[in-house]
Amino acid sequence: MQSCYIKLAAHTIKVNAIYETTMEFCKEYLLPNDICGCDFDLEITVEQKDIELERQKSESEDIKECIPIRHFSDEYLETLAVYRQIAEQMVDYDxxxxxxxxxxxxxxxxxxxxxxxxxxxxxxxxxxxxxxxxxxxxxxxxxxxxxxxxxxxxxxxxxxxxxxxxxxxxxxxxxxxxxxxxxxxxxxxxxxxxxxxxxxxxxxxxxxxxxxxxxxxxxxxxxxxxxxxxxxxxxxxxxxxxxxxxxxxxxxxxxxxxx
The missing domain is CATH 3.40.50 (Rossmann fold)
Structure with missing residues (x-):
């Protein structure tokens, strides 16, 4: 498990992800780990089941749109899972x-x-x-x-x-x-x-x-x-x-x- 801190919409978020590529994806929004420590507004953790859920959602959308099913990597699907969890919690911050x-x-x-x-x-x-x-x-x-x-x-x-x-x-x-x-x-x-x-x-x-x-x-x-x-x-x-x-x-x- 990889951990990092990112800042989105003026809130500090601790992200626990499986793949290091997720940190690279968020590089423009990263905060130094040693500065944030335990001081963050929300925390999200991605598991393999979350990645599989994104795969199922993607396939369902492709079927609905009548296009060939796209096959995405786990690394890419993890970035979607991260944002889904962030969106779920951000509503509590208006x-x-x-x-x-x-x-x-x-x-x-x-x-x-x-x-x-x-x-x-x-x-x-x-x-x-x-x-x-x-x-x-x-x-x-x-x-x-x-x-x-x-x-x-x-x-x-x-x-x-x-x-x-x-x-x-x-x-x-x-x-x-x-x-x-x-x-x-x-x-x-x-x-x-x-x-x-x-x-x-x-x-x-x-x-x-x-x-x-x-x-x-x-x-x-x-x-x-x-x-x-x-x-x-x-x-x-x-x-x-x-x-x-x-x-x-x-x-x-x-x-x-x-x-």
Missing amino acids: TLLFHGSAIAVDGQGYLFTAKSGTGKSTHTRLWREYFGERAVMVNDDKPLLKITEDGVTIYGTPWDGKHRLSNNISVLLKAICILNRDETNHIEQVSGRKGYPLLLQQTYRSAEPLKLMRTLELLDRMIENTSIYSLGCNMRPEAAKVAYEGMQTVTSKERRETK
């Missing part, structure tokens, strides 16, 4: 695992989400090309979102998609954008009720009733205090300009804060 591509421009965070294969990563790449050094990738796949009364903070994590695009940073969330393919680029603000089904689908949900209830409470709070947009996007360079400019409207929350 923090959710969310499936989306998060980018910051001028220090403000924008979170793009959509059904698989729609082009979240492609769209945030357009943002990096359009804004240059003003744009910084937070996480391209599974960021953590901490929900407080002051708003939502997006945190980078090592679980950042096949392109491994992330940074160990945190930014306040400006807006969430639901991405849709279209022939023309257009954006509009939508109600939380309209966006709720997809946002719920993209949020990690525990099977444990109390944790699930807490997840739903946090999701409701996030939607209530965050501007949500729907973007029709043709994946051409001007899509980034249309999306960014469309999300600069002053929100009701911002109006209240300036009074």
Whole structure:
């Protein structure tokens, strides 16, 4: 068993893993063992049964999607098992695992989400090309979102998609954008009720009733205090300009804060 300490969403986590490759996977978030000692917020331990559960889940998803069953190594599946356990416990710290591509421009965070294969990563790449050094990738796949009364903070994590695009940073969330393919680029603000089904689908949900209830409470709070947009996007360079400019409207929350 290998042990290390990582820091995610401002919390120190002790990870007990089978494979040393898990420590390499989390290297940008590692903390010195001699400094942390017994001082950590939560602890997770991965066993072989957890790895087998990830294999079963992966195979079930492949069957559901009608694609050939993929065969992943135990080392890779362990990283999934680690994040699943972290997500299970993070809800107790008002923090959710969310499936989306998060980018910051001028220090403000924008979170793009959509059904698989729609082009979240492609769209945030357009943002990096359009804004240059003003744009910084937070996480391209599974960021953590901490929900407080002051708003939502997006945190980078090592679980950042096949392109491994992330940074160990945190930014306040400006807006969430639901991405849709279209022939023309257009954006509009939508109600939380309209966006709720997809946002719920993209949020990690525990099977444990109390944790699930807490997840739903946090999701409701996030939607209530965050501007949500729907973007029709043709994946051409001007899509980034249309999306960014469309999300600069002053929100009701911002109006209240300036009074």
